[in-house]
Amino acid sequence: MSNRRGPPKHQNAYAWKPNAGVKINEMEVGGRFRPYSEITGVCARCREQIEWKRRYGKYKPLVEPAKR
Numbered sequence: 489m490s491n492r493r494g495p496p497k498h499q500n501a502y503a504w505k506p507n508a509g510v511k512i513n514e515m516e517v518g519g520r521f522r523p524y525s526e527i528t529g530v531c532a533r534c535r536e537q538i539e540w541k542r543r544y545g546k547y548k549p550l551v552e553p554a555k556r
Contacts, residue, residue: 506545517549518542 514520524542527535541547 506543518547 512519515522518524524547527538530538538547
């Protein structure tokens with residue numbers, strides 16, 4: 489671990505983009521023609537986590553509903 493404190497040594501010139509060099513199929517879920525649905529039925533904290541995952545390409549929707 490680092491013991492360094494204070495501001496970062498270098499500032500990024502631009503924000504990181506998750507899929508910068510990957511072509512995205514616009515017909516897939518999350519594309520331009522089929523955007524993600526609204527997030528309902530979860531608490532505010534879980535909603536923020538799902539939004540973050542969608543924004544940074546980490547979100548994987550469930551293929552099958554959960555079994556009880």
